[in-house]
Amino acid sequence: MLAIDRLGYRYPGASRAALQAVSLTARRGSVLGLLGPNGAGKTTLISHLAGLHEVQEGAITIDGEALHRARARMPTRIAVAPQDYAFYPMLSVAENLACFAGASRLHGARRRERIAACLRFAQLERFAGERAERLSGGLRRRLNLAIALLPEPELMLFDEPTVGVDPQSRAFILDAIRALAREGRAVIYTSHYMEEIEAIADRVAILDHGRVIRQGALAELLSQDDRVLSLHAPGLKAAALAPFGAVTMQGEGRWRVHLAAGRTPAAVLSALERAGAQVQHAEFGRYDLEQLFMSLTQRSLRDE
Numbered sequence: 001m002l003a004i005d006r007l008g009y010r011y012p013g014a015s016r017a018a019l020q021a022v023s024l025t026a027r028r029g030s031v032l033g034l035l036g037p038n039g040a041g042k043t044t045l046i047s048h049l050a051g052l053h054e055v056q057e058g059a060i061t062i063d064g065e066a067l068h069r070a071r072a073r074m075p076t077r078i079a080v081a082p083q084d085y086a087f088y089p090m091l092s093v094a095e096n097l098a099c100f101a102g103a104s105r106l107h108g109a110r111r112r113e114r115i116a117a118c119l120r121f122a123q124l125e126r127f128a129g130e131r132a133e134r135l136s137g138g139l140r141r142r143l144n145l146a147i148a149l150l151p152e153p154e155l156m157l158f159d160e161p162t163v164g165v166d167p168q169s170r171a172f173i174l175d176a177i178r179a180l181a182r183e184g185r186a187v188i189y190t191s192h193y194m195e196e197i198e199a200i201a202d203r204v205a206i207l208d209h210g211r212v213i214r215q216g217a218l219a220e221l222l223s224q225d226d227r228v229l230s231l232h233a234p235g236l237k238a239a240a241l242a243p244f245g246a247v248t249m250q251g252e253g254r255w256r257v258h259l260a261a262g263r264t265p266a267a268v269l270s271a272l273e274r275a276g277a278q279v280q281h282a283e284f285g286r287y288d289l290e291q292l293f294m295s296l297t298q299r300s301l302r303d304e
Helices: 042-049 067-073 093-103 108-121 137-149 167-182 194-200 218-222 238-244 265-274 289-297
Strands: 002-009 019-026 031-035 057-062 078-081 155-159 186-190 203-208 211-217 228-232 245-251 254-259 281-284
Touching: 002 042, 019 031, 019 042, 019 057, 019 186, 019 211, 031 042, 031 167, 031 194, 042 078, 042 155, 042 186, 057 067, 078 137, 093 108, 093 137, 108 137, 137 167, 155 167, 167 186, 167 194, 186 194, 194 289, 203 218, 203 289, 211 218, 211 289, 218 289, 228 265, 238 245, 238 254, 238 265, 254 265, 265 281
Parallel strands: 031 186, 031 203, 078 155, 155 186
Antiparallel strands: 002 019, 002 057, 203 211, 228 254, 228 281, 245 254
């Protein structure tokens, strides 16, 4: 549905481009997980899709039509559920939905139908008369979601939609987003919670310094290096693993070994058992998303 082709963007006066030759696609019925450290370009990219930035370089198309033309013809085709709360605190849940339904050009019976459907989807019926400022963090996130869904958008952009919510609300929101994709919507989901991306994304794109440094189907990305053995063994030293391949420390007692040719996981575990090491966890042939992300972005702190 969405195609981004070599998108580039530089803010006025900036020393370097915020986006450089970014190419991505988002498909109907699929969730694209968008990852990157602070300053990677995620917000700039989402701002383009939300119509806040004009394209400087490259192209963005929706079903082959230039984004600005598609938005002008049908502005409600794309919706954003932002990280910040996007509603009026002094209005009730129902009043907020009525207000944003009007902004989405919904009228009469259709307006009433969509408000009722979004209250139902977000499970907010019991809170319809409650002022938004009195809602818990999880309920506020669900109100953000309900508002974004009002015009039945085809492409949904979720920017950190679970920040500050309890585990039950987080699970509900993730289930809801999966359901939206199953209904045929295209979804782009940004989060710093790697386990969320692993839970709901079909495809993943990792941005850093304004460039896409890795993208593809989640399962393929996590199995690209099938010679990796990850271990958790408190007290284990690198010297015990060095004969088996290249060793990287991932944290206290946590190691990753890129096995040399001819070396097997069984040989490593047998050697550690003979040495008296207490292996609490071992995994072979698969990164988790956080490991992949940290290896690609070099683990350096980003404060911008």
